[in-house]
Amino acid sequence: MLLPMISIATALPLAIYCFMLSRRLRRLNDLETGLGGAIAVMTSEISRLDQAIRRARAEAESATGELARTIEASRNEKAYWALQSELAQAAVLRPRRLRPRAAVLENADG
Numbered sequence: 256m257l258l259p260m261i262s263i264a265t266a267l268p269l270a271i272y273c274f275m276l277s278r279r280l281r282r283l284n285d286l287e288t289g290l291g292g293a294i295a296v297m298t299s300e301i302s303r304l305d306q307a308i309r310r311a312r313a314e315a316e317s318a319t320g321e322l323a324r325t326i327e328a329s330r331n332e333k334a335y336w337a338l339q340s341e342l343a344q345a346a347v348l349r350p351r352r353l354r355p356r357a358a359v360l361e362n363a364d365g
Contacts, residue, residue, distance in 0.1 A: 284291045 283289045
């Protein structure tokens with residue numbers, strides 16, 4: 256008779272503990288106020304941030320390509336202006352080899 260009473264006395268607090276634990280777990284998994292809701296919100300935020308990162312990466316790659324094209328165009332332009340400057344300096348510094356026709360005729364007569 257003593258053994259059934261002891262088992263009932265220990266089973267009753269365990270039943271109350273299990274009941275309270277199940278209520279807490281239900282509240283924790285509630286999608287609006289519990290941890291489940293927090294996980295759902297975090298999942299949607301992660302998806303939103305992932306899309307933003309992908310858009311930023313695509314924009315950065317596009318800007319990088321455009322910058323590379325602009326740099327190449329400026330290098331070509333710089334080379335063009337350097338060549339033009341060299342040709343202009345060479346034209347100014349080089350003495351004329353051709354003499355005017357009148358000077359050639361005078362030298363031939365003389």
